[in-house]
Amino acid sequence: MSRDERPLSAVPGWVWLGLTACLALQLAWAGMRPSASQRAEDVPPPPRLAALRLASLGEPEALARLAMLYLQAYDLRGANDIPYQNLDYRRLVAWLRVVLALDPKSEYPLFSAARVYAEVPDPAKTKVVLDFVYREYLRDPNHRWPWLAQAAMVAKHRLHDLPLALRYADAIDRYTTASNVPLWAKQMRIFILEDMNELQAAKVILGGLLASGTIKDPAELRFLEHRLQDLEARQAAQAGGGRMSRP
């Protein structure tokens, strides 16, 4: 591309001055704006599935994943010590349900439910999420069993609700019929009843998932490694505190 242009020296000085001043004003104005990431607000009600399908213009896989990124940004930062604890979980689960319906093969909504949203220190909210995982598991047991296995661990170690954990373990045993499901998942009931702490159980589950090749995504591996390290640090701190408090 070429254009017939006059040299820069042909531009009058007052135009140069005006342009520079306007640019400086814009930079100053933009610099004074508060950062958008500091806002802490609740998640809005989800759109209807038909509306989302229409908006996706035939790209439901892309829209489902972008919707998950949008959803996970809520209550992640701002003035909040524990991410997601202030969210309205009924709305959150409605969002997860509609995103999963948009792309039923995506693992993102169930991963987020079982490993992120279920870990808030509010038993009522955790139960809402676990119930969502259980109901969605029943729609496709052969592909969604890892999330119900995680839900069983959350029920046992976070909620201390052994009957609920056993109900989930029994469901995996009863409804998951695929040949590639590892033995430990089919025998989840024994695993739940064993006297293991949360760290040991998490290590066995993650080790099993890694060995079976279920987890391949680098972001998921990073996230799970980070979670294990957090768990180890928390248990070490608890053990240290316990020893200190002994007479």
Add this chain to the structure above:
Amino acid sequence: MPAAAILARFVLLEARRSGLPWLVAASLAAALGLAAFVSQVALTESIALQAAFSAALLRACAVFLVALHVAASTVREVDDKGLELMLTLPLSRGAQYAGRLAGYVALGTVISACFALPLLLWSPPAAVLLWAASLALETALVAAAALFFSMALVQPVPAFAATAGLYLLARAIGTVQSIAASPLAEPTLPHRLAQWSIDALALLLPRLDAATRTEWLIYGAPTAGAYATALAGLALYSLLLIAAGLFDFHRRNL
């Protein structure tokens, strides 16, 4: 070399000398940059997210660039009286139209190939090849639609708006039909009339939602039957647009 092939070569030459190669490069850079960004904030499925996001964005970019280039180029040709000059040459109108369209179709194929290359980072080559072939046919359809509307409307904004409207409606019509057929709606006469109107409209549109699917890149290639059906639909509608364009072009007065 046949006259139509020479015309097609000039169309490609014009595209190469315009800003189009830079826009293609900018689209690739934007898609790769945004894909890298979203993969950093994803908790899981980061590879699928990059593939899905890039594919959806690059598909939209390919269609937008082809439609805009065809509309701008054709309307400029008409405004500069280049088309009238061409019509005085001993060259059939059919050959002129076909040569021009062949150039735009080749351009769409080149853009589709360029846009498919980065997807090899995240998806198997066979799936990417199927996606790229489908996108090439989709851009051919869009080029045929843009050429038809540009010749008929002879103004860039109405021509582009008509092409974009046809394209968006064709991508959404499947969902619109399923919404209209919802069993929850009451079967009143106005509702039935609306449903019949939508079904009638769907008969006049291609099923673009069945073509160039991101699903092929992240969940595996489609079955041969589904793929052939989707591409046959695109090819058939492209032929319809070419026929309509030729019909209109043959009626044009000098």
